[in-house]
Amino acid sequence: MNAKRQLRIPVFDLGCGGAAATTIERQLAATDGVLRVYVNPATETAYIDYDPAETDSWSLARAIEKAGYRAGRPVEA
Numbered sequence: 001m002n003a004k005r006q007l008r009i010p011v012f013d014l015g016c017g018g019a020a021a022t023t024i025e026r027q028l029a030a031t032d033g034v035l036r037v038y039v040n041p042a043t044e045t046a047y048i049d050y051d052p053a054e055t056d057s058w059s060l061a062r063a064i065e066k067a068g069y070r071a072g073r074p075v076e077a
Contacts, residue, residue: 004035007048007057010072011064014044019071027067031055047077 014020021039024046028037033054038047048060057074064071 003052003073004049005052005073006077007050007060008075008077009046009048009057009064011039011044011046012070012072014039014041014069022065024069027063028060030035031060031063034060046071 011024014024018041021041022064024039025037028034028039028046028048033051035051036049039045040047046060046064050060061071061074063074
């Protein structure tokens, strides 16, 4: 059974450049349990598909902060 979940996390002070989005995408993609990630710099939002058996929403928010950006409250999509 596939227990995939979808999550949105606001990313503050991301800016409009793609380099920051790519940095965050790489950090999240390297996190166990992340199946797919997309960061939209225009909306300052990370969209993540993940396996809740391997990680949780707050761990993913911390991964964004580890990349050097401020994460908002995760919201299940």
